Amino acid sequence: MSIKIYGAMLSPYVRKARLALGFKGLEYETIPVIPLGDDQPEEFKANSPLGKIPLAYIDDIWLPDSSVILAYLERTRPDPALLSDDPKLAARALWFGEYMASKMVPVVGGHLFAELILAPNLFNRESNWEEIELAKNVEIPEIFDYLETQLESDFLVGDDFGHADLCVGGAFLTMRHCEVACDASRWPKTAAYIKRVHALPLFEQTFAEEMAFRSAMVGG
Numbered sequence: 762m763s764i765k766i767y768g769a770m771l772s773p774y775v776r777k778a779r780l781a782l783g784f785k786g787l788e789y790e791t792i793p794v795i796p797l798g799d800d801q802p803e804e805f806k807a808n809s810p811l812g813k814i815p816l817a818y819i820d821d822i823w824l825p826d827s828s829v830i831l832a833y834l835e836r837t838r839p840d841p842a843l844l845s846d847d848p849k850l851a852a853r854a855l856w857f858g859e860y861m862a863s864k865m866v867p868v869v870g871g872h873l874f875a876e877l878i879l880a881p882n883l884f885n886r887e888s889n890w891e892e893i894e895l896a897k898n899v900e901i902p903e904i905f906d907y908l909e910t911q912l913e914s915d916f917l918v919g920d921d922f923g924h925a926d927l928c929v930g931g932a933f934l935t936m937r938h939c940e941v942a943c944d945a946s947r948w949p950k951t952a953a954y955i956k957r958v959h960a961l962p963l964f965e966q967t968f969a970e971e972m973a974f975r976s977a978m979v980g981g
């Protein structure tokens with residue numbers, strides 16, 4: 762049976778799973794699920810105990826959680842690899858996945874995207890501009906400051922695109938939806954890095970699909 766991903770197109774965690782599937786050249790079907798309310802498909806309710814997206818159905822097993830999905834894909838479809846065979850490089854890449862979840866998503870997803878795009882278009886309420894300004898002026902610069910100290914080559918870990926770039930670059934697509942850019946005069950390595958990752962065909966295609974979804978469903 763084909764791979765299924767349950768979730769909402771604009772979720773950074775669903776995007777993470779979709780990017781990994783795309784990177785590995787795997788076909789999949791997306792089943793739209795909004796984790797609010799009560800009208801999710803029965804199989805989602807039965808197999809996502811935390812009620813979060815994404816949920817995947819792969820090889821006849823249910824996998825909740827984007828990190829679990831990526832770990833399973835890496836073991837069952839190792840080529841092309843997202844993680845290095847070198848345990849130290851792999852651990853560093855996994856750290857950036859954690860950084861994406863603990864720092865980047867709450868800021869670019871929770872404070873910026875949710876308030877700027879989702880509040881007026883989906884939640885039918887006014888944006889909280891304090892949160893947007895906090896994200897733009899304080900929290901996102903903190904992320905840029907940190908990444909500027911971490912970038913030693915074209916990609917975050919080693920010389921090649923991998924797990925870390927998928928997670929961090931994916932979260933930055935949320936920022937791109939909000940048309941917030943990285944100032945190259947202040948963070949030259951980070952600005953160039955974001956440009957480089959987002960120019961990859963996988964990211965271009967993913968962003969284009971998300972924009973098409975936004976136009977159709979959220980009204981831009």
Ligand SMILES: N[C@@H](CCC(=O)N[C@@H](CS)C(=O)NCC(=O)O)C(=O)O
Nearest residue numbers: 772773774796813814815826827828
């Ligand atoms: N650790 C989870 C986090 C997933 C997550 O928090 N997804 C959000 C949407 S972006 C969600 O489902 N929120 C609904 C909820 O928390 O009830 C993963 O990596 O998949």
